[in-house]
Amino acid sequence: MTPGTLFRLARAGTRADTARVALTALSAALATLAGLAALTVLAIPTPPATDGNSVRWSLQYTNGLLREPGLRGGLAFALVLLVVPVLGLAGQCARLGAPARDRRLAALRLAGATPHQVTRIAAAETGLASLLGTVGGLAVFLAGRRLLHRPGPDGRLPLPTDVHPAPPAVLAVALGLPLLAAVVTAVLLRRVTTTPFGMVRRARTRAPWPWPGLLILVGLALFAAFRPVGLWYERRHAEPPPWLLPTLLILGALAAMVGVIAGTGWLSHAAGRLLHRYGRRPAALLAARRLTTDPWAGSRTFAALLAALIFGAGAAGIRADFLATIELNHRTGAGMAGSDSFYLGAMDLVDLAVAVSVAIAGGGLLVAVVEGIVTRRRAYAALVATGVPRATIGRSLLWQSLAPAVPAIGLALAVGYLLVRGVFPAPAGGGYPQEVCDAGERLCGDPATRARYTRTEWVPEVTVPPHVPWEQLAWFAAAGLAAVLLTVGVGLLFLRASTTVEELRTT
Amino acid sequence: MSFLQARGVVRAYGRTPALRGVTLDVAEGEILAVTGPSGCGKSTLLHCLAGILRPDAGQVTWRGERIDEWSESARSRLRRTEFGVLFQFGQLVAELTAAENVALPLLLAGTGRREARTAALTWLERLGVAEVADAPPGEMSGGQQQRCALARALVTEPRVLFADEPTGALDTLTGEQVLTQLVRLAREQRTTVVLVTHEPRIAAYADREVTLRDGTVDRSGLGLDAPLPGGHR
Amino acid sequence: MNSDAVSTQHVLLGLLARGPRHGYELKRAHDERLPRARPLAFGQVYATLARLERDGLVVPAGQAREGGPDRTSYALTGEGRAALDRWLATVEPPMPYVASTLFAKVVVALMVADVERARGYLIAQRRAHTERLRELTAVKTAPAAGLDDVIAADFAIAHLDADLRWLHTTLERVADWHREVHS
Numbered sequence: 001m002t003p004g005t006l007f008r009l010a011r012a013g014t015r016a017d018t019a020r021v022a023l024t025a026l027s028a029a030l031a032t033l034a035g036l037a038a039l040t041v042l043a044i045p046t047p048p049a050t051d052g053n054s055v056r057w058s059l060q061y062t063n064g065l066l067r068e069p070g071l072r073g074g075l076a077f078a079l080v081l082l083v084v085p086v087l088g089l090a091g092q093c094a095r096l097g098a099p100a101r102d103r104r105l106a107a108l109r110l111a112g113a114t115p116h117q118v119t120r121i122a123a124a125e126t127g128l129a130s131l132l133g134t135v136g137g138l139a140v141f142l143a144g145r146r147l148l149h150r151p152g153p154d155g156r157l158p159l160p161t162d163v164h165p166a167p168p169a170v171l172a173v174a175l176g177l178p179l180l181a182a183v184v185t186a187v188l189l190r191r192v193t194t195t196p197f198g199m200v201r202r203a204r205t206r207a208p209w210p211w212p213g214l215l216i217l218v219g220l221a222l223f224a225a226f227r228p229v230g231l232w233y234e235r236r237h238a239e240p241p242p243w244l245l246p247t248l249l250i251l252g253a254l255a256a257m258v259g260v261i262a263g264t265g266w267l268s269h270a271a272g273r274l275l276h277r278y279g280r281r282p283a284a285l286l287a288a289r290r291l292t293t294d295p296w297a298g299s300r301t302f303a304a305l306l307a308a309l310i311f312g313a314g315a316a317g318i319r320a321d322f323l324a325t326i327e328l329n330h331r332t333g334a335g336m337a338g339s340d341s342f343y344l345g346a347m348d349l350v351d352l353a354v355a356v357s358v359a360i361a362g363g364g365l366l367v368a369v370v371e372g373i374v375t376r377r378r379a380y381a382a383l384v385a386t387g388v389p390r391a392t393i394g395r396s397l398l399w400q401s402l403a404p405a406v407p408a409i410g411l412a413l414a415v416g417y418l419l420v421r422g423v424f425p426a427p428a429g430g431g432y433p434q435e436v437c438d439a440g441e442r443l444c445g446d447p448a449t450r451a452r453y454t455r456t457e458w459v460p461e462v463t464v465p466p467h468v469p470w471e472q473l474a475w476f477a478a479a480g481l482a483a484v485l486l487t488v489g490v491g492l493l494f495l496r497a498s499t500t501v502e503e504l505r506t507t
Numbered sequence: 508m509s510f511l512q513a514r515g516v517v518r519a520y521g522r523t524p525a526l527r528g529v530t531l532d533v534a535e536g537e538i539l540a541v542t543g544p545s546g547c548g549k550s551t552l553l554h555c556l557a558g559i560l561r562p563d564a565g566q567v568t569w570r571g572e573r574i575d576e577w578s579e580s581a582r583s584r585l586r587r588t589e590f591g592v593l594f595q596f597g598q599l600v601a602e603l604t605a606a607e608n609v610a611l612p613l614l615l616a617g618t619g620r621r622e623a624r625t626a627a628l629t630w631l632e633r634l635g636v637a638e639v640a641d642a643p644p645g646e647m648s649g650g651q652q653q654r655c656a657l658a659r660a661l662v663t664e665p666r667v668l669f670a671d672e673p674t675g676a677l678d679t680l681t682g683e684q685v686l687t688q689l690v691r692l693a694r695e696q697r698t699t700v701v702l703v704t705h706e707p708r709i710a711a712y713a714d715r716e717v718t719l720r721d722g723t724v725d726r727s728g729l730g731l732d733a734p735l736p737g738g739h740r
Numbered sequence: 741m742n743s744d745a746v747s748t749q750h751v752l753l754g755l756l757a758r759g760p761r762h763g764y765e766l767k768r769a770h771d772e773r774l775p776r777a778r779p780l781a782f783g784q785v786y787a788t789l790a791r792l793e794r795d796g797l798v799v800p801a802g803q804a805r806e807g808g809p810d811r812t813s814y815a816l817t818g819e820g821r822a823a824l825d826r827w828l829a830t831v832e833p834p835m836p837y838v839a840s841t842l843f844a845k846v847v848v849a850l851m852v853a854d855v856e857r858a859r860g861y862l863i864a865q866r867r868a869h870t871e872r873l874r875e876l877t878a879v880k881t882a883p884a885a886g887l888d889d890v891i892a893a894d895f896a897i898a899h900l901d902a903d904l905r906w907l908h909t910t911l912e913r914v915a916d917w918h919r920e921v922h923s
Contacts, residue, residue, distance in 0.1 A: 280620065285607065286603070292602075293602040294602075379601060383611075384583075385559045385594075387585070387588070387612070388587065388612075690881045711874045711876075716870070
């Protein structure tokens with residue numbers, strides 16, 4: 001197959017295909033922007049310590065998040081975090097118009113194309129669309145760098161527009177994302193290419209195993225091991241290898257995330273079984289069977305949302321820890337009051353990132369819900385024709401979304417919070433003597449008089465267990481549920497159009 | 508009182524007219540074939556008679572009541588209580604088992620799960636497909652699926668059964684077996700049948716035949732349209 | 741010589757292949773073996789036997805007098821057996837026997853009458869066919885229908901269906917055809 005033929009066949013498609021290509025390109029562009037922003041932040045050099053700047057801040061920036069070397073890693077991480085829901089959106093978009101594409105690819109197979117060739121055609125489509133997106137994202141990034149380079153009157157910059165991310169890293173993002181997208185497409189297409197007749201039959205599937213629970217436990221254990229491992233080295237007056245502790249956290253977060261997302265498949269199946277046993281109405285029966293037939297649909301649909309909620313709950317846990325530390329400092333009289341509000345401000349930024357993630361994940365959710373309805377339009381139209389009220393179908397869609405979403409959201413929030421609790425112990429302080437001088441600035445400041453007015457007080461040992469941030473977690477849960485409800489609501493608008501009698505005419 | 512009738516029914520899809528004023532009477536207990544070449548409007552007429560589509564003009568009356576003026580939900584209720592509908596293919600819910608598919612109309616009517624399942628099994632038995640009761644449609648043959656769909660259409664013991672090319676997707680022998688069962692059961696239960704088909708051999712299962720041509724009833728006698736050589740579609 | 745006569749000759753040759761028989765026996769055996777065919781007249785049996793004897797395919801094999809008229813029994817010759825084998829080995833050209841009258845009538849109607857009359861005939865014929873089709877279908881769907889009834893009905897239905905398709909196509913073509921014939 002020549003590249004020309006490959007390109008021609010990859011482009012032959014319907015309007016749904018065009019929409020999918022456009023959305024794929026858009027998600028790729030968004031992911032590129034987020035990735036490049038993270039790389040730029042990481043490219044900010046840390047100046048050598050000087051007398052006036054012993055903490056090695058990058059003073060050319062107005063924003064504290066950019067100045068402090070210790071915070072830049074977190075900022076870059078938050079930016080990369082934004083890529084997760086964007087990739088989720090891209091994954092959902094890949095499913096858009098999938099039945100039509102599956103049929104087209106199946107037709108290519110019947111025309112004599114090998115499974116390998118068909119996979120290459122589809123992968124080429126996704127890869128090219130993503131490349132379009134990354135190139136566009138790169139262009140927007142470069143233009144944005146130039147446009148936003150606005151030094152203030154004191155010469156300070158609001159954004160790190162004075163540094164370039166390393167060219168190899170930029171290249172890796174611009175080429176790696178399309179490559180990744182193409183590989184994912186090839187993996188997702190395994191089912192279609194195995195048979196030239198496309199996926200027309202649905203047989204009974206086996207119930208999923210509860211192995212994701214094990215993954216979640218592994219993730220929690222890795223996080224909980226963070227402190228003991230550090231202490232173990234400390235007791236031996238040794239430094240842990242620099243890769244060890246970050247690896248613990250990254251592996252733990254990955255395991256927990258994959259566990260929660262895959263666990264949604266098990267939750268869907270279990271919810272379906274319960275609904276089937278106890279549901280009385282036809283809507284519950286329809287939803288129950290859908291859930292048990294394809295339990296992984298929930299995993300695919302909610303993946304981005306759940307990932308965002310895990311991070312959100314983690315952030316809530318960190319905020320609770322900050323608040324507990326502040327409380328402790330108040331009680332023991334230690335710490336710097338000024339930095340408290342700064343850290344809380346940084347947490348607000350993280351919360352914002354989570355909110356944006358939930359919104360983007362909601363977009364992916366919508367695509368999935370609409371796609372599910374459009375795929376089943378013939379069966380739905382036939383049901384409506386035989387007198388099944390549209391409201392019944394709508395209720396079944398609601399059941400089908402909420403039954404797995406409610407426990408999955410709860411699970412995601414619990415896991416996210418518990419991960420953080422595993423790393424941070426309850427802040428404790430006190431248990432030591434402290435010199436107190438309460439004779440005023442002049443007397444205490446003078447070394448000659450100071451000793452006379454100084455007394456030693458015993459600061460009692462205090463542990464401030466952080467409050468479980470119920471309110472914030474509830475907000476996240478509400479936001480997640482609202483995203484689900486909203487998307488189902490919008491999906492129901494498509495239900496009417498998809499159940500017109502015209503759908504029965506298309507054979 | 509008339510049973511089911513259409514009076515000057517007009518219906519278009521966008522700017523393409525499908526029915527240009529069809530008047531037709533369906534008598535209680537009869538098996539009526541509606542025939543005609545592709546695109547003559549026979550499926551549209553069935554949809555109008557069954558209250559699935561609302562005509563643009565004209566009337567559809569059921570036992571003297573104008574169902575074309577009824578609300579969507581009222582017509583929905585009529586379709587799932589008094590009417591049964593059978594299409595060419597693809598009407599079963601892919602995720603439900605055969606028995607659940609058949610029980611669905613009963614569940615919608617508020618029948619208990621156990622009772623609905625018993626009735627569904629009885630009907631599957633009667634149509635000779637009891638062995639696939641707990642299989643999803645994906646695991647059934649075309650003939651089994653269509654028998655299952657017929658069971659679903661008849662489980663509420665409807666007054667009228669609307670069948671739109673019910674054997675169009677089946678081979679000749681299976682199609683004839685399904686039709687034979689349909690006709691026998693309809694006569695047994697005194698169910699009226701409106702059968703849409705383009706094949707004279709299928710239309711011969713009816714007591715009476717009405718032919719449509721270009722959206723109107725063909726009264727020239729030219730009507731009785733046979734299909735192109737080679738049979739269905 | 742029409743195909744009907746040809747097949748009668750060969751059926752008689754076939755019946756004689758099992759041993760010599762006289763005319764009356766041949767008629768009885770024929771009617772027994774082919775129950776739905778038109779019954780064979782005695783005259784036709786003797787005429788056919790005479791033709792077969794003339795062509796050297798059968799020979800008289802003896803006389804029997806059993807309190808009635810003379811009865812000559814006939815036997816197959818070697819040539820007769822060869823003719824029978826040739827006939828059995830030949831594939832019949834697929835010719836629709838039933839439709840031939842129908843076909844001839846339509847052609848003649850188009851030659852001697854106007855289009856409307858030809859159409860009128862076709863429509864009437866099609867109605868008759870449809871009626872018969874419905875009758876036979878009713879035989880099939882009757883709850884008491886046995887396998888014999890269904891198979892017999894199927895055979896007739898398949899032929900009627902073929903005729904109906906032909907009638908339909910012909911109706912559509914009549915106008916063009918008429919123009920061609922009269923040009």
